[in-house]
Amino acid sequence: MVLSFFKKGESPIQRIGHETIAMLGDARHSFDLASTALLAGADPAAVGADIRLTDERINAAEQRLRSELVVHIAVRGGADIGLVLGYTLLLKKIERIGDQAKNILDLAEEGISLAGAEDVDEFIARRQEISQMYVEVADILATLDVDRAREFLSRSREMNTRCEDKLHEYMQSELPGHWAVPRAILHRYWKRIVANLAGIVSAAIEPIQSIDYLDGGRTDITDD
Amino acid sequence: MCLATSFAHCMASGDRQFPRWARGLVVIGLIYLFLSGVSALEAGIKSMGADTQERLFSSVSNPLVGLFVGLLGTVLVQSSSASTSVIVGLVASGAVGLDQAVPMIMGANLGTTVTNTLVSLGHVRQSNEFRRALSAATVHDFFNLMAVLVLLPVELLTGRLSWLAASTSDLLLGSGGADWESPIKALVKVPVEALKDLGGGIGLSGTGLGVALVGIGLGIVLVSLISITGNMKALIAERLERSMNRVLGRGGGLVAILVGMAVTIAVQSSSITTSILIPMSAAGVITLRNAYPVTLGANVGTTITALLAALAASGSEALTIALVHTWFNVLGIVILFGIPILRPLPIKAAELLADLAVRRRSVAVGWTLGVFIIGPLIGIAVFR
16 A cells, blocks of 8 residues: 555546546446436336436545645645645535436426337437536546537537527426426526536636636536 | 646756766766765864864753754754754764764754744744644644654664664674764865865865865755755656655655655655645645555654765764654654554644644744744753
8 A cells, every 4th residue: 555655556636637538427327327217218216316316426426536635735835726726616516416417306206207108219319418418528637629619619619509499498388387397497407507518618718717607708608 | 827838848848958977977977975974074073173163062061052052053954964964964073972963863853843833934924824734734734743742752762773873884884883984974085185285285274174065065965955846846746746646646655755755855844745745735636644644754754864884984973863863753753653552642742732823823933933943942041
């Protein structure tokens, strides 16, 4: 154990980066499972246990990584304060995304299922698109590719506009509430997930003081 | 600065900016410089003559004065590594006897804790942070104080600590220990002889030359130790961080002691190890019970510097006094950490002091000034 002090290994900050990406992988796993319960008719009780276990793993990882960030600052001094603050925000956003998968599961546990609905293909396509966004965000975090990050942010805004439009469409719908309300809520959850994914990417490329603020200095509340 | 830039900056910082092999060579050069400094110090004191030595060091024949001198000297240079190396030089020169040097070593051990106590005062504005930081810092103070309270009387009454160190020294050097000449000593003779020649060239001799050599030796010891610590910290920053993360993951106990020891041996400064613990404790990342054994390991680890200094000094007594430092800390751990009933005492005392200091900030300032400056000054004035 102590001999490992003398061995070479991955730098702690690189390890934090890799674990952050692993957390994102866990968050995607929860999202996919929760979506399966809602859109494909999987048993919510069966997937619920897995989602809650994954959520516990995400929360534990967030706490552990926060501690390691404090250690990093204690050892390295203030020079890396921007990095540490950026990671702190980023970890919180991933933890929130994990919670939002639980929100989707809550819908399924309420007895709502869109499996077999006439518009389910549209939902499945959007779900796949969002699931793919998790992978892209993980790639961006791994490569810290600024151009790719900007392209992703632009696409995430489009996706949120589409979710917003659908949300309004369901809210104005003449169809019964038990049909329109779950669809509206699901789009609201998706919008928040996409906004948090965009927030993670922003944390990677924007100055710390600008994260979560729009160009005019207004607060971006889409991820709340 | 965004994460992408910060990350790139972080990966380019520290040991990555300066090639590791080059930094390693610098450290080797600095160790040579440090050993030369110890040797110059010893040569300087020897040049002073018996009368001057008697005038300078007669006061430390009282063990309490020796204890306070060791403490104050360490507070002054903020490094027990430096002060214990000087004590090794004094013993090697014959100016200070082994029995006089033992309390000085204990005082030096106590004085080194002032650095993290001062670091903890930086958290004074936030009560909760301050409570955690001050207790993490003063647990080191209390452990060292208690170790002195237990081991100094034992040493004065029985001489068992110096006997143990002398026996270890004999074991390491063999029966001819008294005439032992370190091979390192021959290596560092060259710059010391050059300094003597230089002094002689400008008309210095006797006490004048001795004072000059002592001043230069002290300067070299201090500067080289500071530079060794800085370079080693940069060289092992990642390992240090990984080790601290492991302590967080595994908790306290023997592992934490060994991590504290390994880190301190590597950076040659217990203050670096213990001061890293203060912001971690203040943030609540590490508990006092888990930080405490790291501190104990740092106490043992820091004794490596005096052992290193003994390599550049003459005779077996230099090694013996360096081993007194090691044994004092090892026995302190065995007694105060190994005996379950005594283990919580430094922790409870540190928590009590921190609680008092949170209610009244002047308690913290009073503690720092009282234990590290005013108390020792009064002690020297009374007992000399």
